[in-house]
Amino acid sequence: LQIERHDNCAYDYLEIRDGTNENSPLIGHFCGYDKPEDIRSTSNTLWMKFVSDGTVNKAGFAANFFKEEDECAKPDNGGCEQRCVNTLGSYRCACDPGYELGPDKKSCEAACGGLLTKLNGTITTPGWPKEYPPNKNCVWQVVAPTQYRISMKFEFFELEGNEVCKYDYVEIRSGLSSDSKLHGKFCGTEVPEVITSQYNNMRIEFRSDNTVSKKGFKAHFFSDKDECSKDNGGCQHECINTVGSYVCQCRNGFVLHENKHDCKEAECEQKIHSPNGIITSPNWPDKYPSRKECTWEISATPGQRVKLTFNEFEIEQHQECAYDHLEVFDGESEKSPILGRLCGNKIPDPLIATGNKMFLRFISDASVQRKGFQATHTTECGGRLKAETKPKDLYSHAQFGDNNYPVQADCDWLLVAERGYRVELMFQTFEVEEEADCGYDYVELFDGHDKTAVRLGRFCGSGPPEEIYSAGEALLLHFHTDDTINKKGFHIRYRSIKYPDSVHTKK
Template sequence: MLGRFCGSGSVPELVVSTGRRLLVTYVVTERSAERQGFTANYTAVCGGELKLREGVLESPNYPDYYRPNQDCVWLITVEEGHQVAFEFTAFEVENHDTCLYDYVEVRNGPTSDSPLVGKYCGVPKPGFAAHFMTELDECSGPNHGCEHNCVNTRGSFRCSCRIGYELHSDGKRCEEACGGTIEADNGTVTSPSFPDLYPRNKYCIWELIAAPNHRITLNLTHFDLEGSNVSHQECDYDRLEVSSVLPGGKLRPHGTFCGSNIPPAISSETNKLQLTFLTDSSVEKTGFAGVFITDKDECWDDNGGCQHRCINTIGSFMCACDNGFMLHENGKDCKEGGCKHEIDTPSGEVSSPEYPETYPSKKDCVWHFSTTPGHRIRLVFNEFDLEHHQECTYDHVTVYDGDSENSTVLGTFCGAKTPHPVIASRNEMYMTFTSDASVQRKGFIGTHSTVCGGYLFAEHEVQHLYSHAKYGDENYGNRAECTWTIEAPVGYYVRLRFLTFELEHEQDCGYDNVKVVDGFDETAHMPHKYCGNEIPPPIVSTDEVLRVIFKTDDTMNAKGFSASYEIIDAYQRPDLEGSKKH
């Protein structure tokens, strides 16, 4: 309280507040005699001595216009051993090139002769506002930990590095700047700060250069980047891009990689390989490490002596033949080969003999496709041109739903019309191609892939199904939606047992999950969802059908699951007491 006044003539001529606010309270009681009251004039008094840990300064009358002919001096003092940090929060003072008229002057010291920090003006609007606080110079002591330079900031500090270096992800140490050109026969390349977490917002480019007529092979030995995309085509956050540098500087990509799966070995197409590493502003991981070696490209000179294709390998080379041919005993020439193909890869390409040239006459070719149990084969023809006949009696392709010509026919095709995609009901497909002695055409080319889900028939013998075709080698993919319908003969039941189980965890299994449905109708029996790493209990159907539905979202993924299924009869059901029945 600055004062309490009553009566007549006892009020001081001047009352000055210690801060930016002043409260005047006028109290009249019922017993008070009538008096004239009081009048007073007030004005904003600027300047003064401030001994506070922190506070606010404002120009007179702020946020309204300050008045002319003001001369305000503030002296701010904080405890010894500390500094004063001063920050303008608003600034609108009459502008002049040399601040000749209205200005704010800040000096580092207690007098008008102290060193000048700055003289400021500009923007012809009302005044200024500023915040000040006690500041400790963390860089003045020995505990800041900066390897190169320490920069004091308001309330804290930051480290910086000398030219040619950049800050480690720990914010203290300095390391050589990432990227650059590496001309060596062999060496290593690592992400910034490896094996510690890589920094955010990095953009690094390495160009590996080998001698002319040489190739570069890159083997990544450690890989841990934000993201979990299996197909390496949706690495929107942190990623490593690897490309061969072609003549003229054009890049031919080998892939964009993220997640935790180590990419396969990459061999350049020229003597230059470029690595581009990008990180965003969020998640940090341990990054990558790899080794590279250079090797002479024996295929560079005269195709290595190969008649068809030359494939460079480390320290050597090998010859290969086009479709429909096989390698001669001399290891370089090609001769017409057999036409029976066993294909067990999850995806790939198939074509008629000698495609894109015309196929030979009198050919009988067979393709037997097989994939992971619980999955199906999908065949798509991209180009198709065979001799036409209304009943496809002459040249034709026939596709079977099984492992031989004794299986159900999915379609017989000829002519120039591209067939519709063909999908087997199980994990095997059989395809034949036959040409007669007369007309030959270009033939066909297509792709085969694995489709999850399908219709499965349970038997007494235990059978297996897997979450995805590359189970055990790679994590399951994003945005999968698979349904397996497992059916038992009439009078029997389906018993399902999960053998391994590792899915993304969430309390309500709202992301990646497996749902088991008893029968065709989800409303008849409440389905159960499973996720995480805990193996679900055995499940027995109440009729002949059990459905397994596997769904994944577009972010994290994991190893997946494997399960076995078989049929049991009514006499075996009591043996399952205590197991979970649906």
């Protein structure tokens, strides 16, 4: 458009009307150099008139005209499943709120993802209960009030993939960003355990590739107030949050008071079976009483070693610790080898048992009393284990059966048989992150005392290896995990037997 310019287009102009003549509704008078927007008539006729006066001449105008069909007026609604939007020369399909266009740009499917602020609700894959479509990326961000935690429970789960989750998967994180703490990456048909967020928000991301589709998943989320986040729930020692409530728990050496919040000193003989906890001298943090003898028998998961780390230590000093003292034994009683007899004010170095049992005995005399001690008992994987003719158990981690194995672990177990015998290894349970070359998490076996010995194999996945036999008296088991996906772990039974030298694994 290049027509002599005037504010009111009084000299040269192009006049366009919506109809058949100069009395039809005026669409506009146009002049100057600004190209008008595309113009569409309301009927099948458009009237145009060009006028120039006797003075200034310009290049004029050039326009394309064509008949515009309203495809959306057809009986089939333009082929659109829900809404048809007519455009100049064409049309497009649209969907109702809560739906989005499918890959064919005509059908509509349930939209996925979004911000959810309800205390509870349901999340499903797109198209549920039909198969989810390919090439989907859905992100749900669930936000609960402060002091709340969010739990996710799956009712149904069926995604393409196996242990590796390369293709279709769902990721669950504590937090709202894509780099928040990862709780797990899931695929296949195994229904994940209930997942609870660390904070008051949770991110759920679902991805599907362009090939195989499955039924998907249906999950329920619910928010629960974390009473422990404020004033420790009123608990004197530890507060444990539960769904809809909370419970107070006392440290080792104490029992819960009748009021269910305070803790009082327990009897002085304790048997401890938890993988970690705190041990204190009687009456801690006040001075221990006189004429006291207390014992603690700590039992950890078979295959794990008990570790004792002192946080505070103040016991009556004596060069030979003849008066008040703490004795630590490498086994289940005071008849086991002693790891240390301790007294004084210097914090001792950590003590590690060779096996899954440790025994502590504290004795105070009739005279001087001090503050005592506070120590943390934990577990460490690995160690030297004696294989006997009676089978023994070995578990991948201390909380086997309750939690998946930890990330970034490197554990070495040396299994040594009796003289003249071989080691037999039988996998009872085996579930380790799967990868074609077992490059992420794996169990590796060596036919000897160290990793220079012949390697018997590297194993991962969910199929337990067959029985394994050493050629000599020793077998080294190495367990490695990376920093991402963790699984159930493994349970092994081992013993010493007589077996031909040339055979390693049962065929």
